[in-house]
Amino acid sequence: MKTSITFSALLFFCISLNSFAQNDTIAKERYTSHNKGKFTISWGGNREKFTDSDIHFMGDDYNFVVQSATAHDKPKGWHVDYITPGRMTIPQTNFKLGYFFTDKYSISIGVDHMKYVMTQNQTANITGIINGNPPFNGSYANTPTVMTEEFLMFEHTDGLNYVYAEIARQDDISKWFGIKNTDKFQININGGFGFGALYPKTNTTLMGKERHDDFNVAGYGTSIKAGINFTFFKYFTIEGDLKGGYINMPNIRTTKSTSDSAKQEFFYGETIIALGGIFRL
Known part of the structure; x- marks a missing residue:
């Protein structure tokens, strides 16, 4: 016992x-x-670069391609509009909401609000036919043509909206820098792959026709990114990303007439700086 x-x-x-x-x-x-079970949210700004692209315009009385058109973004710079309700879509912005389903892997949804402006007054070759739109009527065969405001203004400035889902991996590299108390300061690197839809509001002035000027699901895009993340006092983050991708828009609305449309595809590069937080509910 x-x-x-x-x-x-x-x-x-x-x-x-x-x-x-x-x-x-x-x-x-x-x-x-540990990150598993944590949510992330971020808001920031971006700059973009675009490859040259062929833009194909189609309608009842015209069908032509502007070849190798150059374009640029429309930066706002450091501005209070980034945090002013009602004006947040005027700059080029990025929003993302994510969830860590393991310590290293997360899934997120986001919107990259980019701006695409075809460079005005550039000279580009045109191939195709225009009828019923004087003084631009004629047959074009690799014909150098100046993109005047009277002939063509073409931009996705409200904007080139890439709405995507992304899966990403994040790794803590604080120990590389001798940081022991990561609850005060932590350094992470991350990378991810995204896929989504393009939902632009395209502003087009085409041979004097009334523009469409409304949002439209125009196509799809894919993206990859790599970045560095700084976490302060457990919950607050600053992240810098390099992002690149491919955009294909076969259904761009250009004028009020549903018979008028355009299509284009191109690659882009994007730099992003975003502020945010990481937390458990």
Whole structure:
């Protein structure tokens, strides 16, 4: 009987000691040691570069291609509009909401609000036919033509909206820099792949026709990114990303007439700086 009591007491002591050790480890474990179950949110701005692209315009009385058209973005610079309700879509912005389903992997949804402006007054070759739109009527065969405001203005400035889902991986590299208390400051690197739809509001002035000027699902895009993330005091983040991708828009609305449309495809590069947070509900 005494042996049984002694063994039971010893077992209870070992279990209690093990539990205490586990609780002590949990108590000492940093908030930033694990990401699984955390949500992220961020808001920031971007700059973009676009490759030259062929833009194909189609309608009842015209069908032509502007070849190798150059384009640029429309930066706002450092401005209060980035945080002013009602004016947040005037600059080039980025919004993303994510969830870590493991310590390293997350899934997110986001909107890259980019701006695409075909360079005005550039000379580009045109191939195709225009009828019923004087003084631009004629047959074109690699014909150098100046993109005047009277002939063509073409831009996605409200904007070139890439609405996407993304899967990404994040790794803590704080130890590379000798940082021990990651709850105060943590450095992470990340990379990801995204896929989504293009939902632009295209502003087009085409041979004097009334423009469409409304949002439209125009096509799809894919993207890859790599970035660095700084986390301060467990919950606050600053992230810088380099992002690139492919955009294909076969269904661009150009004028009020549903018979008028355009299509184009191109590659783009994007730099992003965003502020945000990481938290558990």
